[in-house]
Amino acid sequence: MSVGTDTISEIVSNYELTIACEKCGAQTQKTIGWIRQHRDMKCPQCEAVIVLNTSRITGTIRSVERRLGDLQSQLTERIRKL
Ligand SMILES: [Zn+2]
Secondary structure, eight states: OOOOHHHHHHHHHHOEEEEEOTTTOOEEEEEHHHHHHOSEEEOTTTOOEEESOOHHHHHHHHHHHHHHHHHHHHHHHHHHHO
16 A cells, blocks of 8 residues: 555645735735645735735645655555555
């Protein structure tokens, strides 16, 4: 048994990030899967355009992927030892 890569990418897609509007500071929760399918969004509060593919957001997504990837190898290792 192993913890599949599919499972990990599914968890990554469903992971919610907080997107903050630079204009009014309103915060919205969006899943990584949703963010990947959109280049920008409108702030629900002030309707300003929030760009989603900024280096900060893609950096956050990468670090989530990395952390979960590490978790996957740790879990696979643990399961193997059982
Ligand atoms: Zn706003």
